[in-house]
Amino acid sequence: MTNKTVLHAKHLAAGAKMVDFYGWEMPINYGSQIEEHNAVRTDAGMFDVSHMTIVDVQGSDAKAFLRRLVINDVAKLTVAGKALYTGMLTEDAGVIDDLIIYFFSDTDYRLVVNSATREKDLAWMNKQSSGFDITITERPEFGMIAVQGPQAVAKVAELLTTEQAAAVEGMKPFFGVQIGDLFIATTGYTGENGYEIIVPNDAAEDFWQKLVDVGVVPCGLGARDTLRLEAGMNLYGLDMDETVSPLAANMAWTISWDPEDRDFIGRDVLAAQRAAGDQPKLVGLVMEQKGVLRSHQVVVTEFGNGEITSGTFSPTLGHSIALARVPRSVKVGDTVEVEMRKKLVKVLVTKPSFVRNGKKVF
Amino acid sequence: MSNIPSELKYATSHEWTRNEGDGTVTVGISEHAQGLLGDMVFVDLPDVGDEVNAGDDICVAESVKAASDIYAPVSGEIIEVNEELEDAPELVNSDAFGEGWLFKIKLSDASELENLLDAEGYANSIDED
Numbered sequence: 001m002t003n004k005t006v007l008h009a010k011h012l013a014a015g016a017k018m019v020d021f022y023g024w025e026m027p028i029n030y031g032s033q034i035e036e037h038n039a040v041r042t043d044a045g046m047f048d049v050s051h052m053t054i055v056d057v058q059g060s061d062a063k064a065f066l067r068r069l070v071i072n073d074v075a076k077l078t079v080a081g082k083a084l085y086t087g088m089l090t091e092d093a094g095v096i097d098d099l100i101i102y103f104f105s106d107t108d109y110r111l112v113v114n115s116a117t118r119e120k121d122l123a124w125m126n127k128q129s130s131g132f133d134i135t136i137t138e139r140p141e142f143g144m145i146a147v148q149g150p151q152a153v154a155k156v157a158e159l160l161t162t163e164q165a166a167a168v169e170g171m172k173p174f175f176g177v178q179i180g181d182l183f184i185a186t187t188g189y190t191g192e193n194g195y196e197i198i199v200p201n202d203a204a205e206d207f208w209q210k211l212v213d214v215g216v217v218p219c220g221l222g223a224r225d226t227l228r229l230e231a232g233m234n235l236y237g238l239d240m241d242e243t244v245s246p247l248a249a250n251m252a253w254t255i256s257w258d259p260e261d262r263d264f265i266g267r268d269v270l271a272a273q274r275a276a277g278d279q280p281k282l283v284g285l286v287m288e289q290k291g292v293l294r295s296h297q298v299v300v301t302e303f304g305n306g307e308i309t310s311g312t313f314s315p316t317l318g319h320s321i322a323l324a325r326v327p328r329s330v331k332v333g334d335t336v337e338v339e340m341r342k343k344l345v346k347v348l349v350t351k352p353s354f355v356r357n358g359k360k361v362f
Numbered sequence: 363m364s365n366i367p368s369e370l371k372y373a374t375s376h377e378w379t380r381n382e383g384d385g386t387v388t389v390g391i392s393e394h395a396q397g398l399l400g401d402m403v404f405v406d407l408p409d410v411g412d413e414v415n416a417g418d419d420i421c422v423a424e425s426v427k428a429a430s431d432i433y434a435p436v437s438g439e440i441i442e443v444n445e446e447l448e449d450a451p452e453l454v455n456s457d458a459f460g461e462g463w464l465f466k467i468k469l470s471d472a473s474e475l476e477n478l479l480d481a482e483g484y485a486n487s488i489d490e491d
Contacts, residue, residue, distance in 0.1 A: 222427065226426060290404050
Protein backbone atom coordinates (compact mmCIF):
# COMPACT_ATOMS: atom_id res chain seq x y z
CA MET A 1 0.00 0.00 0.00
CA THR A 2 1.52 3.27 -1.14
CA ASN A 3 0.85 6.38 0.88
CA LYS A 4 -0.07 9.58 -0.88
CA THR A 5 0.20 13.05 0.57
CA VAL A 6 -2.66 15.51 0.52
CA LEU A 7 -0.90 17.27 -2.39
CA HIS A 8 -0.56 14.16 -4.55
CA ALA A 9 -3.12 15.32 -7.15
CA LYS A 10 -1.34 18.67 -7.46
CA HIS A 11 1.92 16.90 -8.29
CA LEU A 12 0.30 14.75 -10.96
CA ALA A 13 -1.45 17.76 -12.47
CA ALA A 14 1.90 19.56 -12.63
CA GLY A 15 3.43 16.66 -14.55
CA ALA A 16 5.68 15.49 -11.73
CA LYS A 17 7.69 12.33 -12.11
CA MET A 18 6.64 10.29 -9.07
CA VAL A 19 8.79 7.78 -7.22
CA ASP A 20 8.40 5.55 -4.20
CA PHE A 21 10.06 7.12 -1.18
CA TYR A 22 9.90 4.69 1.74
CA GLY A 23 6.29 3.84 1.00
CA TRP A 24 5.21 7.32 -0.09
CA GLU A 25 4.57 8.22 -3.71
CA MET A 26 6.45 11.52 -3.98
CA PRO A 27 7.59 13.85 -6.79
CA ILE A 28 11.27 13.38 -7.70
CA ASN A 29 11.10 16.31 -10.11
CA TYR A 30 8.63 18.28 -12.22
CA GLY A 31 10.89 18.31 -15.29
CA SER A 32 14.39 19.40 -14.36
CA GLN A 33 15.90 18.80 -10.96
CA ILE A 34 18.68 21.30 -11.68
CA GLU A 35 16.24 24.09 -12.59
CA GLU A 36 14.32 23.40 -9.39
CA HIS A 37 17.56 23.46 -7.41
CA ASN A 38 18.52 26.80 -8.94
CA ALA A 39 15.08 28.26 -8.21
CA VAL A 40 15.68 27.67 -4.49
CA ARG A 41 19.20 29.14 -4.60
CA THR A 42 18.21 32.25 -6.54
CA ASP A 43 14.48 32.86 -5.99
CA ALA A 44 11.93 30.64 -4.23
CA GLY A 45 10.98 27.00 -4.45
CA MET A 46 8.73 24.72 -2.44
CA PHE A 47 8.61 21.09 -1.41
CA ASP A 48 5.75 18.91 -0.32
CA VAL A 49 7.07 17.46 2.94
CA SER A 50 3.68 16.26 4.14
CA HIS A 51 5.09 12.75 4.39
CA MET A 52 7.14 13.83 7.39
CA THR A 53 5.74 12.80 10.74
CA ILE A 54 4.44 15.40 13.18
CA VAL A 55 4.21 14.20 16.77
CA ASP A 56 2.95 16.28 19.67
CA VAL A 57 4.28 15.41 23.13
CA GLN A 58 2.17 16.90 25.90
CA GLY A 59 1.64 16.44 29.61
CA SER A 60 3.15 17.27 32.97
CA ASP A 61 6.23 15.09 32.28
CA ALA A 62 6.77 16.22 28.68
CA LYS A 63 9.94 18.10 29.50
CA ALA A 64 11.39 15.30 31.65
CA PHE A 65 10.57 12.74 28.95
CA LEU A 66 12.29 14.68 26.18
CA ARG A 67 15.33 15.38 28.37
CA ARG A 68 15.71 11.59 28.55
CA LEU A 69 14.74 10.83 24.94
CA VAL A 70 17.07 13.10 22.96
CA ILE A 71 20.75 14.08 23.10
CA ASN A 72 20.20 17.83 23.14
CA ASP A 73 18.62 19.32 26.25
CA VAL A 74 15.13 20.74 25.79
CA ALA A 75 15.61 22.57 29.10
CA LYS A 76 17.59 25.06 26.99
CA LEU A 77 14.30 25.99 25.30
CA THR A 78 12.61 28.73 27.28
CA VAL A 79 11.08 31.04 24.69
CA ALA A 80 7.77 29.84 23.24
CA GLY A 81 8.22 28.75 19.63
CA LYS A 82 11.96 28.13 19.87
CA ALA A 83 13.14 24.94 18.16
CA LEU A 84 16.19 22.73 18.31
CA TYR A 85 17.69 20.05 16.10
CA THR A 86 18.86 16.88 17.74
CA GLY A 87 18.88 13.11 17.63
CA MET A 88 17.53 10.21 19.59
CA LEU A 89 19.79 7.27 20.27
CA THR A 90 19.65 3.60 21.06
CA GLU A 91 21.17 2.48 24.36
CA ASP A 92 24.29 1.73 22.27
CA ALA A 93 24.43 5.34 21.07
CA GLY A 94 23.33 4.63 17.49
CA VAL A 95 21.15 7.25 15.84
CA ILE A 96 17.50 6.14 15.71
CA ASP A 97 16.53 9.37 13.99
CA ASP A 98 17.27 13.06 13.77
CA LEU A 99 14.45 15.45 14.50
CA ILE A 100 13.36 19.00 15.26
CA ILE A 101 11.63 19.81 18.54
CA TYR A 102 9.51 22.93 18.92
CA PHE A 103 8.90 24.24 22.43
CA PHE A 104 5.59 25.83 23.36
CA SER A 105 5.69 25.26 27.12
CA ASP A 106 7.20 22.76 29.56
CA THR A 107 4.13 20.60 29.01
CA ASP A 108 3.73 21.07 25.26
CA TYR A 109 6.23 20.22 22.51
CA ARG A 110 6.00 19.37 18.83
CA LEU A 111 8.41 16.93 17.20
CA VAL A 112 8.97 16.51 13.46
CA VAL A 113 10.62 13.21 12.58
CA ASN A 114 11.48 11.46 9.34
CA SER A 115 8.81 9.55 7.43
CA ALA A 116 11.13 6.66 6.60
CA THR A 117 11.59 6.00 10.31
CA ARG A 118 8.03 6.80 11.41
CA GLU A 119 7.06 3.41 12.76
CA LYS A 120 10.22 2.69 14.70
CA ASP A 121 10.32 6.24 16.05
CA LEU A 122 6.77 6.05 17.36
CA ALA A 123 7.36 2.57 18.80
CA TRP A 124 10.55 3.77 20.51
CA MET A 125 8.90 6.87 21.94
CA ASN A 126 5.94 4.88 23.21
CA LYS A 127 8.24 2.31 24.79
CA GLN A 128 10.34 4.99 26.49
CA SER A 129 7.27 6.88 27.70
CA SER A 130 6.52 4.27 30.33
CA GLY A 131 6.41 5.96 33.73
CA PHE A 132 6.07 9.47 32.29
CA ASP A 133 2.80 11.35 32.48
CA ILE A 134 2.58 12.31 28.81
CA THR A 135 0.56 11.78 25.68
CA ILE A 136 2.23 11.12 22.32
CA THR A 137 -0.05 12.14 19.48
CA GLU A 138 0.69 11.81 15.79
CA ARG A 139 -0.89 14.58 13.70
CA PRO A 140 -1.67 13.13 10.27
CA GLU A 141 -4.40 15.73 9.74
CA PHE A 142 -1.76 18.22 8.65
CA GLY A 143 0.22 18.68 5.47
CA MET A 144 3.58 20.42 5.41
CA ILE A 145 5.09 22.67 2.76
CA ALA A 146 8.69 23.93 2.85
CA VAL A 147 9.08 27.25 1.03
CA GLN A 148 12.77 28.04 0.62
CA GLY A 149 14.99 30.57 -1.13
CA PRO A 150 16.05 34.22 -0.97
CA GLN A 151 12.56 35.34 -2.07
CA ALA A 152 10.64 32.75 -0.04
CA VAL A 153 9.80 35.00 2.90
CA ALA A 154 8.60 37.83 0.65
CA LYS A 155 6.46 35.52 -1.47
CA VAL A 156 4.83 33.82 1.50
CA ALA A 157 4.13 37.27 2.97
CA GLU A 158 1.82 37.96 0.02
CA LEU A 159 -0.45 35.16 1.22
CA LEU A 160 -0.57 35.91 4.93
CA THR A 161 -3.24 37.75 6.87
CA THR A 162 -2.17 40.95 8.60
CA GLU A 163 -2.13 39.06 11.88
CA GLN A 164 0.01 36.24 10.46
CA ALA A 165 2.39 38.69 8.80
CA ALA A 166 2.87 40.52 12.09
CA ALA A 167 3.53 37.26 13.93
CA VAL A 168 6.34 36.16 11.57
CA GLU A 169 7.83 39.61 11.01
CA GLY A 170 11.49 39.42 11.99
CA MET A 171 11.15 35.89 13.36
CA LYS A 172 14.63 34.51 14.04
CA PRO A 173 15.90 31.20 12.60
CA PHE A 174 14.61 28.06 14.24
CA PHE A 175 11.37 29.44 15.59
CA GLY A 176 7.81 28.37 14.92
CA VAL A 177 4.48 30.04 15.58
CA GLN A 178 0.88 28.86 15.27
CA ILE A 179 -1.18 31.70 13.89
CA GLY A 180 -4.62 31.17 12.42
CA ASP A 181 -4.67 27.78 10.74
CA LEU A 182 -0.96 27.85 9.83
CA PHE A 183 2.06 26.80 11.86
CA ILE A 184 4.92 28.78 10.35
CA ALA A 185 8.52 27.91 11.22
CA THR A 186 11.84 29.41 10.17
CA THR A 187 13.40 26.04 9.52
CA GLY A 188 14.45 24.21 6.40
CA TYR A 189 16.71 21.73 4.70
CA THR A 190 18.30 23.77 1.94
CA GLY A 191 20.72 26.30 3.48
CA GLU A 192 18.47 29.17 2.36
CA ASN A 193 16.05 31.38 4.23
CA GLY A 194 12.44 30.38 4.24
CA TYR A 195 9.71 28.60 6.10
CA GLU A 196 8.37 25.17 6.81
CA ILE A 197 4.62 25.59 7.05
CA ILE A 198 2.22 23.12 8.61
CA VAL A 199 -1.24 23.47 7.11
CA PRO A 200 -4.49 21.57 7.75
CA ASN A 201 -5.08 18.91 5.09
CA ASP A 202 -8.26 20.54 3.83
CA ALA A 203 -6.43 23.82 3.19
CA ALA A 204 -3.21 22.37 1.77
CA GLU A 205 -4.09 22.22 -1.94
CA ASP A 206 -5.39 25.77 -1.92
CA PHE A 207 -2.29 27.05 -0.12
CA TRP A 208 0.02 25.18 -2.52
CA GLN A 209 -1.81 26.69 -5.51
CA LYS A 210 -1.58 30.19 -4.04
CA LEU A 211 2.17 29.70 -3.65
CA VAL A 212 2.38 28.62 -7.30
CA ASP A 213 0.39 31.72 -8.25
CA VAL A 214 2.87 34.06 -6.53
CA GLY A 215 5.74 32.40 -8.40
CA VAL A 216 7.07 29.79 -6.00
CA VAL A 217 8.50 26.90 -8.05
CA PRO A 218 7.43 23.35 -7.09
CA CYS A 219 10.54 21.25 -6.43
CA GLY A 220 10.92 17.51 -6.03
CA LEU A 221 12.92 15.23 -3.81
CA GLY A 222 15.80 15.30 -6.31
CA ALA A 223 16.42 19.00 -5.77
CA ARG A 224 15.79 18.58 -2.06
CA ASP A 225 18.68 16.14 -1.93
CA THR A 226 21.19 18.27 -3.89
CA LEU A 227 20.23 21.33 -1.83
CA ARG A 228 20.60 19.63 1.55
CA LEU A 229 23.88 18.08 0.52
CA GLU A 230 25.28 21.45 -0.60
CA ALA A 231 24.17 22.78 2.79
CA GLY A 232 25.98 19.89 4.48
CA MET A 233 22.86 18.55 6.15
CA ASN A 234 22.60 14.86 6.96
CA LEU A 235 20.08 12.52 5.40
CA TYR A 236 18.97 9.75 7.72
CA GLY A 237 19.66 6.31 6.29
CA LEU A 238 22.64 7.53 4.24
CA ASP A 239 24.75 9.74 6.49
CA MET A 240 23.74 8.07 9.74
CA ASP A 241 21.62 5.25 11.07
CA GLU A 242 21.45 3.03 14.14
CA THR A 243 24.96 1.68 13.52
CA VAL A 244 26.46 5.17 13.61
CA SER A 245 27.29 7.35 16.61
CA PRO A 246 26.31 11.02 16.42
CA LEU A 247 30.03 11.71 17.03
CA ALA A 248 30.69 10.07 13.65
CA ALA A 249 27.88 11.95 11.90
CA ASN A 250 28.74 15.61 12.51
CA MET A 251 26.07 15.71 15.20
CA ALA A 252 28.30 16.42 18.23
CA TRP A 253 26.93 19.98 18.24
CA THR A 254 23.46 18.62 18.89
CA ILE A 255 24.57 16.87 22.10
CA SER A 256 24.19 18.70 25.39
CA TRP A 257 26.67 17.22 27.90
CA ASP A 258 25.67 19.63 30.66
CA PRO A 259 24.23 19.13 33.17
CA GLU A 260 26.25 16.01 33.85
CA ASP A 261 23.44 14.31 35.70
CA ARG A 262 21.00 14.43 32.77
CA ASP A 263 20.59 10.75 31.98
CA PHE A 264 19.67 10.74 28.30
CA ILE A 265 19.39 7.43 26.47
CA GLY A 266 22.78 6.33 25.14
CA ARG A 267 24.74 8.74 27.32
CA ASP A 268 27.09 6.17 28.92
CA VAL A 269 28.18 4.67 25.62
CA LEU A 270 28.44 8.08 23.99
CA ALA A 271 30.59 9.44 26.85
CA ALA A 272 32.93 6.45 26.56
CA GLN A 273 33.22 7.01 22.80
CA ARG A 274 34.04 10.65 23.39
CA ALA A 275 36.68 9.79 25.97
CA ALA A 276 38.28 7.23 23.66
CA GLY A 277 38.38 9.74 20.79
CA ASP A 278 38.36 6.94 18.26
CA GLN A 279 35.12 7.53 16.42
CA PRO A 280 35.47 8.37 12.73
CA LYS A 281 34.13 11.72 11.58
CA LEU A 282 31.99 13.12 8.82
CA VAL A 283 33.81 15.51 6.48
CA GLY A 284 33.15 17.15 3.15
CA LEU A 285 34.85 16.11 -0.08
CA VAL A 286 35.22 18.28 -3.15
CA MET A 287 36.18 17.01 -6.59
CA GLU A 288 36.60 19.67 -9.24
CA GLN A 289 37.38 17.32 -12.11
CA LYS A 290 34.84 15.51 -14.24
CA GLY A 291 32.76 12.85 -12.55
CA VAL A 292 30.36 12.52 -9.64
CA LEU A 293 31.11 11.18 -6.17
CA ARG A 294 28.50 8.64 -5.07
CA SER A 295 27.37 6.95 -1.86
CA HIS A 296 29.41 3.94 -0.74
CA GLN A 297 32.54 4.77 -2.73
CA VAL A 298 35.69 3.96 -0.77
CA VAL A 299 37.83 6.86 0.50
CA VAL A 300 41.52 5.99 0.78
CA THR A 301 43.52 7.98 3.36
CA GLU A 302 46.91 7.54 5.03
CA PHE A 303 45.05 6.74 8.25
CA GLY A 304 42.88 4.02 6.74
CA ASN A 305 39.83 3.80 4.55
CA GLY A 306 36.58 5.69 4.85
CA GLU A 307 33.37 5.77 2.87
CA ILE A 308 31.26 8.33 1.06
CA THR A 309 27.87 8.50 2.74
CA SER A 310 26.22 10.93 0.28
CA GLY A 311 27.61 12.24 -2.98
CA THR A 312 26.21 14.29 -5.80
CA PHE A 313 26.87 16.84 -8.49
CA SER A 314 26.49 20.32 -7.00
CA PRO A 315 24.46 22.45 -9.41
CA THR A 316 25.48 25.64 -7.57
CA LEU A 317 29.22 24.91 -7.67
CA GLY A 318 29.35 23.04 -10.99
CA HIS A 319 31.32 20.08 -9.65
CA SER A 320 30.88 17.12 -7.38
CA ILE A 321 30.67 17.22 -3.59
CA ALA A 322 30.18 14.54 -0.97
CA LEU A 323 29.89 13.78 2.70
CA ALA A 324 32.26 11.02 3.80
CA ARG A 325 32.98 9.20 7.02
CA VAL A 326 36.75 8.98 7.47
CA PRO A 327 39.28 8.28 10.24
CA ARG A 328 39.37 11.09 12.79
CA SER A 329 43.01 11.97 12.00
CA VAL A 330 42.10 13.16 8.50
CA LYS A 331 42.13 16.97 8.47
CA VAL A 332 40.33 19.67 6.54
CA GLY A 333 42.65 20.68 3.70
CA ASP A 334 44.10 17.19 3.25
CA THR A 335 44.01 15.46 -0.11
CA VAL A 336 42.57 11.94 -0.05
CA GLU A 337 41.62 9.52 -2.81
CA VAL A 338 38.28 8.09 -3.84
CA GLU A 339 37.92 4.84 -5.69
CA MET A 340 35.74 5.63 -8.70
CA ARG A 341 35.12 3.13 -11.45
CA LYS A 342 38.31 1.20 -10.53
CA LYS A 343 40.48 4.34 -10.54
CA LEU A 344 41.74 6.38 -7.60
CA VAL A 345 40.86 10.06 -7.91
CA LYS A 346 42.30 12.81 -5.68
CA VAL A 347 39.75 14.91 -3.79
CA LEU A 348 40.00 17.73 -1.25
CA VAL A 349 38.78 17.33 2.34
CA THR A 350 36.61 20.24 3.54
CA LYS A 351 34.27 21.01 6.38
CA PRO A 352 30.97 19.26 5.75
CA SER A 353 29.23 22.37 4.39
CA PHE A 354 29.46 23.68 0.86
CA VAL A 355 26.83 26.33 0.10
CA ARG A 356 24.87 28.69 2.35
CA ASN A 357 22.57 31.46 1.18
CA GLY A 358 23.57 30.89 -2.41
CA LYS A 359 27.32 31.25 -1.74
CA LYS A 360 30.23 28.83 -1.60
CA VAL A 361 31.36 28.46 2.04
CA PHE A 362 34.42 26.19 2.01
CA MET B 363 4.73 7.02 -23.80
CA SER B 364 8.05 8.42 -24.94
CA ASN B 365 8.88 9.28 -28.47
CA ILE B 366 10.55 6.39 -30.38
CA PRO B 367 11.43 7.39 -33.97
CA SER B 368 10.73 4.58 -36.42
CA GLU B 369 13.78 5.26 -38.64
CA LEU B 370 16.21 4.31 -35.86
CA LYS B 371 17.40 0.98 -34.48
CA TYR B 372 17.64 0.30 -30.76
CA ALA B 373 19.43 -1.81 -28.18
CA THR B 374 17.64 -3.08 -25.07
CA SER B 375 20.25 -1.11 -23.11
CA HIS B 376 18.55 2.03 -24.54
CA GLU B 377 21.08 3.18 -27.17
CA TRP B 378 19.67 4.31 -30.51
CA THR B 379 21.58 3.86 -33.78
CA ARG B 380 21.01 5.77 -37.00
CA ASN B 381 22.35 4.22 -40.19
CA GLU B 382 23.88 7.09 -42.17
CA GLY B 383 23.99 4.95 -45.32
CA ASP B 384 27.73 5.43 -45.88
CA GLY B 385 29.00 2.65 -43.66
CA THR B 386 28.74 4.76 -40.53
CA VAL B 387 26.18 5.05 -37.74
CA THR B 388 25.37 7.74 -35.21
CA VAL B 389 24.61 6.60 -31.66
CA GLY B 390 22.81 8.20 -28.74
CA ILE B 391 20.53 7.24 -25.87
CA SER B 392 16.77 7.17 -26.15
CA GLU B 393 14.29 9.70 -24.88
CA HIS B 394 13.11 7.04 -22.45
CA ALA B 395 16.66 6.50 -21.12
CA GLN B 396 17.38 10.19 -20.59
CA GLY B 397 14.11 10.43 -18.66
CA LEU B 398 15.19 7.61 -16.39
CA LEU B 399 18.59 9.17 -15.78
CA GLY B 400 17.42 12.75 -15.22
CA ASP B 401 19.53 15.88 -15.60
CA MET B 402 22.81 14.99 -17.30
CA VAL B 403 25.93 16.58 -15.81
CA PHE B 404 28.86 14.88 -17.58
CA VAL B 405 29.28 12.60 -20.53
CA ASP B 406 32.56 10.71 -20.62
CA LEU B 407 32.91 9.96 -24.34
CA PRO B 408 35.18 7.41 -26.03
CA ASP B 409 38.26 8.58 -27.93
CA VAL B 410 38.17 9.04 -31.67
CA GLY B 411 40.10 6.15 -33.22
CA ASP B 412 39.06 3.60 -30.58
CA GLU B 413 38.18 0.19 -31.96
CA VAL B 414 35.07 -1.08 -30.20
CA ASN B 415 33.12 -4.31 -30.17
CA ALA B 416 29.35 -4.54 -29.99
CA GLY B 417 28.40 -4.76 -26.33
CA ASP B 418 31.52 -3.04 -24.96
CA ASP B 419 30.89 -0.33 -22.37
CA ILE B 420 32.63 2.60 -24.00
CA CYS B 421 31.02 5.71 -22.58
CA VAL B 422 29.59 6.91 -19.27
CA ALA B 423 26.59 9.19 -18.99
CA GLU B 424 26.57 10.75 -15.57
CA SER B 425 23.40 12.43 -14.34
CA VAL B 426 22.71 14.07 -11.01
CA LYS B 427 21.15 10.80 -10.00
CA ALA B 428 23.44 8.09 -11.33
CA ALA B 429 26.30 7.05 -13.60
CA SER B 430 25.22 4.86 -16.46
CA ASP B 431 27.35 2.84 -18.86
CA ILE B 432 26.67 3.26 -22.55
CA TYR B 433 27.39 0.24 -24.73
CA ALA B 434 28.58 0.12 -28.32
CA PRO B 435 25.56 -1.18 -30.27
CA VAL B 436 27.78 -2.31 -33.16
CA SER B 437 31.48 -3.03 -33.74
CA GLY B 438 33.82 -0.64 -35.53
CA GLU B 439 35.94 2.46 -35.14
CA ILE B 440 34.90 5.61 -33.31
CA ILE B 441 35.20 8.30 -35.98
CA GLU B 442 33.62 11.25 -34.20
CA VAL B 443 32.29 12.20 -30.77
CA ASN B 444 29.84 14.97 -29.91
CA GLU B 445 32.16 17.58 -28.42
CA GLU B 446 29.24 19.91 -27.75
CA LEU B 447 28.40 17.69 -24.80
CA GLU B 448 31.55 18.82 -23.01
CA ASP B 449 29.93 22.17 -22.26
CA ALA B 450 26.29 21.22 -22.73
CA PRO B 451 25.58 17.70 -21.44
CA GLU B 452 21.93 18.76 -21.04
CA LEU B 453 21.54 18.35 -24.81
CA VAL B 454 21.11 14.65 -24.07
CA ASN B 455 18.02 15.59 -22.06
CA SER B 456 16.60 18.25 -24.35
CA ASP B 457 17.21 16.52 -27.70
CA ALA B 458 18.10 12.88 -27.13
CA PHE B 459 17.57 11.84 -30.75
CA GLY B 460 19.16 14.95 -32.28
CA GLU B 461 21.76 17.32 -30.85
CA GLY B 462 22.26 15.01 -27.90
CA TRP B 463 23.94 12.30 -30.02
CA LEU B 464 27.03 10.74 -28.44
CA PHE B 465 29.40 9.24 -31.03
CA LYS B 466 29.71 7.90 -34.59
CA ILE B 467 31.03 4.48 -35.50
CA LYS B 468 32.46 3.27 -38.82
CA LEU B 469 30.91 -0.17 -39.11
CA SER B 470 33.22 -3.16 -39.30
CA ASP B 471 30.30 -5.50 -39.95
CA ALA B 472 27.11 -3.94 -41.31
CA SER B 473 25.17 -7.14 -40.67
CA GLU B 474 25.30 -6.37 -36.92
CA LEU B 475 22.65 -3.73 -37.50
CA GLU B 476 20.19 -6.58 -38.03
CA ASN B 477 20.72 -7.65 -34.43
CA LEU B 478 19.21 -4.39 -33.17
CA LEU B 479 15.55 -3.77 -32.39
CA ASP B 480 13.18 -1.74 -34.50
CA ALA B 481 11.02 0.91 -32.85
CA GLU B 482 8.23 -1.51 -32.08
CA GLY B 483 10.60 -4.06 -30.59
CA TYR B 484 12.20 -1.40 -28.43
CA ALA B 485 8.80 -0.12 -27.28
CA ASN B 486 7.96 -3.66 -26.19
CA SER B 487 11.26 -4.03 -24.36
CA ILE B 488 10.53 -0.85 -22.38
CA ASP B 489 7.09 -2.15 -21.46
CA GLU B 490 8.70 -5.26 -20.05
CA ASP B 491 11.00 -3.22 -17.77
